[in-house]
Amino acid sequence: QSALTQPASVSGSPGQSITISCTGTSSDVGAYDFVSWYQQYPGKAPKLMIYDVDKRPSGVSSRFSGSKSGNTASLTISGVQAEDEADYHCCSYVGSLIRVFGGGTKLTVL
């Protein structure tokens, strides 16, 4: 399985909405509704932000939302804040209990 494709970096000003894409194939993202997103600060462990494409775990801000269209999943952060500056990683099920991550996207808040 090849890694999912994410932009290396995205940026936005406080209050703007930003979207991070995660492109796979018809064998992974397009085949299953098991896409998750993780936020990671430098030197810290990842944190689950979205699971099953569009579900938020308890405690995660409603500013974070997920969606999927075809072979591409997306994470949208509405009203981006300085504290959202971090790396974001997508992950998809690919079958046979195996998963694959994307390359990660660095979000910069201007």
Added chain:
Amino acid sequence: EVQLVQSGAEVKKPGESLKISCKGSGYSFTSFWIAWVRQMPGKGLEWMGTIYPGDSDTRYSPSFQGQVTISADKSISTAYVQWSSLKASDTAMYYCARRGPDGGNSGYDYWGQGTLVTVSS
């Protein structure tokens, strides 16, 4: 409180063997899949493989099949990943993570703090 506590940082030489651990607590260790994830310096996350401690069913990413061995000892609620012959390219941070319950959250809802493995001559 659910916790995954990993073993400490390791410095090894190429060709040496290594086994790092991940101890779960605060939940039924045998009922949740545990995955191992590699993060090389300055890079993204890589899914290595997963184990179900209840019956030791194990799956590997094709990229890691044959390169590492994942195991678990349910009697002490601990999962492991081991290398028989380390390479410099194994230098990375390694995380364990718990997958949410079957039929529920399919994401990795709890993570260990990471174990830094450095392989250098």
